[in-house]
Amino acid sequence: MTTEHWLxxxxxxxxxxxxxxxxxxxxxxxxxxxxxxxxxxxxxxxxAVLVGMIGITLLVQMGQISYNHKALNLGGLLLGGTIFGxxxxxxxxxxxxxVGAIAEGRWHALFAILGMLLGAAIxxxxxxxxxxxVLAWKDLGKVGLPELMGISPxxxxxxxxxxxxxxxxxxxxxxx
Amino acid sequence: MRPRSTLDFRRxxxxxxxxxxxxxxxxxHLGREEGMPEKNVPWWRPYAAGALLxxxxxxxxxxxxxxxxxxxxxxxxxxxxxxxxxxxxxxAPDHVAQNAYFTKEKVRVEWQFMLIVxxxxxxxxGAVLDRSFRLEAVPPVWRExxxxxPTKRAIAAxxxxxxxxxxxxxxxxxxxxxxxxxxxxxxxxxxxxxPVFFGVALVTAMLVYGRRTAP
Numbered sequence: 001m002t003t004e005h006w007l008x009x010x011x012x013x014x015x016x017x018x019x020x021x022x023x024x025x026x027x028x029x030x031x032x033x034x035x036x037x038x039x040x041x042x043x044x045x046x047x048a049v050l051v052g053m054i055g056i057t058l059l060v061q062m063g064q065i066s067y068n069h070k071a072l073n074l075g076g077l078l079l080g081g082t083i084f085g086x087x088x089x090x091x092x093x094x095x096x097x098x099v100g101a102i103a104e105g106r107w108h109a110l111f112a113i114l115g116m117l118l119g120a121a122i123x124x125x126x127x128x129x130x131x132x133x134v135l136a137w138k139d140l141g142k143v144g145l146p147e148l149m150g151i152s153p154x155x156x157x158x159x160x161x162x163x164x165x166x167x168x169x170x171x172x173x174x175x176x
Numbered sequence: 177m178r179p180r181s182t183l184d185f186r187r188x189x190x191x192x193x194x195x196x197x198x199x200x201x202x203x204x205h206l207g208r209e210e211g212m213p214e215k216n217v218p219w220w221r222p223y224a225a226g227a228l229l230x231x232x233x234x235x236x237x238x239x240x241x242x243x244x245x246x247x248x249x250x251x252x253x254x255x256x257x258x259x260x261x262x263x264x265x266x267x268a269p270d271h272v273a274q275n276a277y278f279t280k281e282k283v284r285v286e287w288q289f290m291l292i293v294x295x296x297x298x299x300x301x302g303a304v305l306d307r308s309f310r311l312e313a314v315p316p317v318w319r320e321x322x323x324x325x326p327t328k329r330a331i332a333a334x335x336x337x338x339x340x341x342x343x344x345x346x347x348x349x350x351x352x353x354x355x356x357x358x359x360x361x362x363x364x365x366x367x368x369x370x371p372v373f374f375g376v377a378l379v380t381a382m383l384v385y386g387r388r389t390a391p
Contacts, residue, residue, distance in 0.1 A: 003243050008287040011236045012294015015250060018232065019295065020302035022225030023217060027315035034374075034381030044226040045356065051230025052360035056237060065237045065247045069363040070348045080346025081369040085376025087340025089384060091333050092315065094351040095344060096252035098337070099292055103299035105311045111330040115337025116253075120260035122338065123345040127277035130346065145364045156362055172219065 016100050025100040027092040027108075034089055039171045046164040053160060057153045069144055075137035076130075091115065233360060240287070248287055249361065251353030253344040255292045257281045277345075321385050 001009075019025050022044040032038035059065045088094055091112040093101055098116065101109035146153040233250055240248035261283030265272045272278050303309040313326040322328055344350040347369050349358065355373065358366020 004287050005285070005290045007236075007239055007243060008290030009294045009297075011232065011239075011250075012291035012296075013298035013301070014232045014294075015229065015291065016295035016298025016300075017302045018225045018229045018298075020299040020308075021306075022222045022229070024222070025299060028317045031315075031317050031381055031385055034377045035385060036378070040222045043222040044229075045351075047223045047226025048229040048233065048356055049359040051227045052233040052356070053230075053362065055230065055234030056360045057362070059234065059238060065241045067361050067363075068247055068249055069361060070354060070358060070365045072364045072368065073348070074368075076346050076348060077365055077369045078372060080343045080348070081372030082343070082376045084340055084343030084347060084350065085373050085378075086380050087336045087338070087343055088351075088373065089336070089377045089380035091336030091340050092318070093333075093337075094252075095256060095341065096292070096295060096350070096352045099252070099295050100299035103296050103309075104303040105309045106315065107311060108313055108315070108326070108329050108333050111333035112337035112340075113256075115334035115339075116256045116341040117260045117263065118334070119338035119341030120253075120256040120345065121264060123342050124257065124260070124275050124277040126342075127275075127280075127345075131276075134346065140364070143364050144362045145367050146362055148364050153362055160359075168223070 015096075016103065019097060019100045020104060025093075025097050025104050025106070027101070027106060030092050030094070030097065031089070037176065039176045043168065043171060046167060050161055050164050053157055057157055061153075067144060069142040071142050072140040072148075073135055073138070074140065075134040079134050087119075229356075230360075233356065244287070249353070249357035250291070251288055251349060251357060252292060252295075253341065253350040253353060254281055255289045256341055257345065258283050258285070258289055317385060321387070 022040070023029055024041050024044050029038060029040050033041040056065070060067060091098070093109050093112050095116060098109045098112040102113070140148075144153070146156050149156075237247050237249060240246065257277065258281060261272050261275075261278040261281075262285075264278075265283060272283060300309075314324055314329045318329055318332075322332075340350075347354060348365075349355075349369075351370075351373060354363075354366050355370050357363075359370065
């Protein structure tokens with residue numbers, strides 16, 4: 001175990017504990033979010049993003065850390081995102097929560113994990129084909145939304161904060 | 177009312193019946209109300225847990241930059257590629273070595289792989305401490321729609337998982353890497369793909385689980 005491994009393990013333990021405490025590891029929480037009956041997943045994700053966004057933006061501006069954007073590859077994101085959405089609704093877990101669900105005893109998630117390993121192996125085989133088709137369509141590079149709009153990150157953070165807080169108010173008012 | 181599984185050792189078997197051994201040993205000292213319903217989770221819990229995860233993400237970005245020389249953000253799906261590669265390597269090492277995608281993502285146990293191992297441990301600690309651990313083969317929402325067959329559920333989970341992972345790798349990230357980490361960094365890709373994830377999942381879920389047909 002190197003420093004890299006220890007850092008990953010300890011961070012993951014906090015990640016797993018918080019996923020579990022936020023009650024987002026459950027099949028019913030994920031499906032009921034998609035059916036708009038229970039907003040727990042949205043509350044959890046938006047809170048994490050809001051806090052993380054402020055800290056990450058600050059640390060990048062202080063020169064302490066750097067961004068590691070994923071490419072704005074339109075073909076991959078749109079088609080991949082669609083395929084992901086279908087699989088997610090059927091599996092009832094996303095990749096990280098499937099692992100955590102096992103720890104809560106929801107062992108049917110084990111089959112989702114086996115499926116994901118199978119899917120990863122299939123993807124590795126079709127990758128060359130995708131590279132010359134879907135992924136070659138339109139790649140706008142590794143870019144942040146503020147850069148793309150030519151503005152400072154803070155207005156984007158502010159709008160995101162307002163929208164999130166508005167959503168939180170609505171969720172609690174509606175009791176979902 | 178879901179039938180109580182014989183494997184369900186979270187709660188005592190009811191008045192007049194002896195508590196399960198595991199239950200007595202593990203939970204008795206916590207002094208909690210037995211069989212505390214899940215409804216008692218306070219309303220602010222998902223917000224608090226989420227906000228703390230935001231703090232963990234910030235700390236992790238800082239720590240990985242400080243000690244590993246490269247800023248790592250939370251993610252999950254690449255680990256499944258590495259795990260699949262490690263498994264395939266045991267039967268066909270040459271095939272894995274020649275595969276462009278495995279070469280690109282590097283088949284080895286690295287930071288994110290250990291992050292996933294950590295998720296398992298952390299979630300287990302939480303589930304044991306708050307007594308929410310429960311062996312479940314078929315979730316209630318699934319049962320309402322498709323009945324109690326664990327085989328049916330297993331096949332769907334397997335197929336769903338496979339489809340989901342193909343999509344995640346095509347989009348270069350899942351709900352963690354593209355969703356949480358993408359939005360935290362204000363990545364254009366995250367803002368584009370997260371609504372697609374949720375939008376398509378919503379439509380699919382409405383079609384799949386929207387009607388209730390099972391008795």
